[in-house]
Structures are given as C-alpha cells and as structure tokens.
Amino acid sequence: MRISLMTTCLADVMAPDVARSTVILLERLGHEVVYDPRQTCCGQMHTNTGYYSEAAPVVRHFVDTFERQLDDVDAIVMPSGSCTGCVRDQHRLVAQHEQDEDLEKRAGAVAAKTYELSELLVDVLKTTDVGAYFPHSVTYHPTCHSMRILKVGPRPIKLLRAVEGIEVVNLPESSTCCGFGGTFSVKNSDTSNAMVTDKAANVVRSGAEFVVAGDASCLMNIGGKLARNGDAPRPIHLAQILASTREDPFVPSAEMLGRAS
Incomplete structure (x- = not known):
C-alpha cells in the first residue's frame, strides 16, 4: 500500500521519533510511506477550545494538502488518536460553523481515508503481529x-x-x-x-x-x-x-x- 504520513505538529516539534518509528514500522511491513512537506497542523488545539472560526484556515489548509493525495494513496495515517479524532469529527463541525458546504464535503473525503495508527494496522492492513520485540x-x-x-x-x-x-x-x-x-x-x-x-x-x-x-x-x-x-x-x-x-x-x-x- 501507499500511505501518506501526517506527522502532527506536536510530534514534529516535541517527539520526532514517533514519526520516524511510524515510517520504520510501515516500511518494514512492506508499504510505501509518502510525506507532503506542506502539511502543518490539523487545528485540534483551536477546535478543542471552541475557536472554530480561528480553526477554519488551518482546516482548509489541511484539506487542501491531503486532498491532493487522495487519488495517489491508499490511506493517510496519523500516530495520534486526538489529531485523527479532530480530522474525522471536528473538521466537519468547523465547516458547518463556517456554513461552508464545499469544505464539509471535501473534509469528509479526506477524513474517510484518515486512520490512527492502530486502526490502520488492525483494520486496513489486517495485522496484529508486526514482528516487534520489546522485552519490558x-x-x-x-x-x-x-x-x-x-x-x-x-x-x-x-x-x-x-x-x-x-x-x-x-x-x-x-x-x-x-x-x-x-x-x-x-x-x-x-x-x-x-x-x-x-x-x-x-x-x-x-x-x-x-x-x-x-x-x-x-x-x-x-x-x-x-x-x-x-x-x-x-x-x-x-x-x-x-x-x-x-x-x-x-x-x-x-x-x-x-x-x-
């Protein structure tokens, strides 16, 4: 499979090894991982606080970035349950708040291909044993x-x-x-x-x-x-x-x- 990685802004700045580990894991399982450097933030910080209007430009940029890949990748993976939850649930709410039906439709198409890491592995790649070793x-x-x-x-x-x-x-x-x-x-x-x-x-x-x-x-x-x-x-x-x-x-x-x- 061809999988697009959304690193999340927090992992990018505070925990880059999480993103690296995601790539290492997926490539070891035989999948191609692609990365679009235009990605920034999913807007979760804004939406969680109720700042939907302030979140709208961030959501639009996220949708613009990943919408371009929809025909070329099988899935989008985010090593973050909270960010994936934002994409799958809160982007729709932001679009509705802004009364932007086009954004809501486009965000829905991106969300449909977006998975948290464990979802991707178990539901899409149909695996639980990834060949890992961790004696702790x-x-x-x-x-x-x-x-x-x-x-x-x-x-x-x-x-x-x-x-x-x-x-x-x-x-x-x-x-x-x-x-x-x-x-x-x-x-x-x-x-x-x-x-x-x-x-x-x-x-x-x-x-x-x-x-x-x-x-x-x-x-x-x-x-x-x-x-x-x-x-x-x-x-x-x-x-x-x-x-x-x-x-x-x-x-x-x-x-x-x-x-x-």
Missing part, C-alpha cells in the same frame, strides 16, 4: 479522543500483546483522563495537575517500566509529572514499541517524552 513491562493509557471519539477499543492492546518479550500489565483507573486536553492544561492548570497527579500515581501502582499510549501529547503530560516526581516509569508511544525489533531494538533515552520537563 508496559501499561496502556487509552487517551480520551482515541477511546471516546475514534473508539479504537482493544486494537492497541492486541498489537501490544503480539509483541515478542513484552509484559502488558493493567493500569488502574485506565479510562480516566490524564488532564492534558491541549489548552485545558493551561487554562485550568490546577484541575489538570490534580488529574495528571492521579494518572501518574496509577502508572506507578501498575508496576510497569513504561506507560504507552497512542498520543504524544498525553505521554508528554504524564511523562512530565512522572519525571518531576522522580518516579521510574517512562512514557513511550505505541509506534516506538512496534518499530522495535531484535535486530534494531528501541533504546530508551533521557530525551524521551516528558523526561526533560
């Missing part, structure tokens, strides 16, 4: 958008359980939010801090070496709290685990998501 214990945090908007369900867990050498342990109160929510963590910092404090404590309670999720933003938030507390678990994106093999294992570093916070 992990606990999985289902991010809010992936769970409540995309409804990815057990797909990430199925992928994790197929990884050689891994131990997947339960995360207490896994369905609760980590408190990031983009600008929510800035505008409601006390509430956000209370939420991530609980989430980090549950990660520690799990006894896992790593907390894994499909969103770099949530991992950055959780990882930052763990680092400030001096707690041992480290954040890692699903793509990083799935890209790791016996021949080219993932090596944790001090620059992992949130650890420099």
Whole structure:
C-alpha cells in the first residue's frame, strides 16, 4: 500500500521519533510511506477550545494538502488518536460553523481515508503481529479522543500483546483522563495537575517500566509529572514499541517524552 504520513505538529516539534518509528514500522511491513512537506497542523488545539472560526484556515489548509493525495494513496495515517479524532469529527463541525458546504464535503473525503495508527494496522492492513520485540513491562493509557471519539477499543492492546518479550500489565483507573486536553492544561492548570497527579500515581501502582499510549501529547503530560516526581516509569508511544525489533531494538533515552520537563 501507499500511505501518506501526517506527522502532527506536536510530534514534529516535541517527539520526532514517533514519526520516524511510524515510517520504520510501515516500511518494514512492506508499504510505501509518502510525506507532503506542506502539511502543518490539523487545528485540534483551536477546535478543542471552541475557536472554530480561528480553526477554519488551518482546516482548509489541511484539506487542501491531503486532498491532493487522495487519488495517489491508499490511506493517510496519523500516530495520534486526538489529531485523527479532530480530522474525522471536528473538521466537519468547523465547516458547518463556517456554513461552508464545499469544505464539509471535501473534509469528509479526506477524513474517510484518515486512520490512527492502530486502526490502520488492525483494520486496513489486517495485522496484529508486526514482528516487534520489546522485552519490558508496559501499561496502556487509552487517551480520551482515541477511546471516546475514534473508539479504537482493544486494537492497541492486541498489537501490544503480539509483541515478542513484552509484559502488558493493567493500569488502574485506565479510562480516566490524564488532564492534558491541549489548552485545558493551561487554562485550568490546577484541575489538570490534580488529574495528571492521579494518572501518574496509577502508572506507578501498575508496576510497569513504561506507560504507552497512542498520543504524544498525553505521554508528554504524564511523562512530565512522572519525571518531576522522580518516579521510574517512562512514557513511550505505541509506534516506538512496534518499530522495535531484535535486530534494531528501541533504546530508551533521557530525551524521551516528558523526561526533560
């Protein structure tokens, strides 16, 4: 398959290894990955905060960029549940708010080909065992958008359980939010801090070496709290685990998501 990668602006700036790992994984599975450098942001930060008019130019640029590829690629992949949720749900809302029927139609066509990474692997590529090797214990945090908007369900867990050498342990109160929510963590910092404090404590309670999720933003938030507390678990994106093999294992570093916070 020919797959277009939308890196997401946060991964591009804060977690480039997530995008690299996505490419490594998909190419190892025999697929061609293409990248359009005109891509910028999906507009999630604006739409989550209710700034639909401000989001409209960002959404139009996103649609313009990826609409050009629709006839040449089989799918668009985003290693982010929250950004994929924005494309599949909120772009339509922005277009409706702007009373732009043409944008709504075009955004719908792009959204129909856009998948979060675990969706792409399980539903489109029909695989759960990607040949990964990760000899560590992990606990999985289902991010809010992936769970409540995309409804990815057990797909990430199925992928994790197929990884050689891994131990997947339960995360207490896994369905609760980590408190990031983009600008929510800035505008409601006390509430956000209370939420991530609980989430980090549950990660520690799990006894896992790593907390894994499909969103770099949530991992950055959780990882930052763990680092400030001096707690041992480290954040890692699903793509990083799935890209790791016996021949080219993932090596944790001090620059992992949130650890420099």
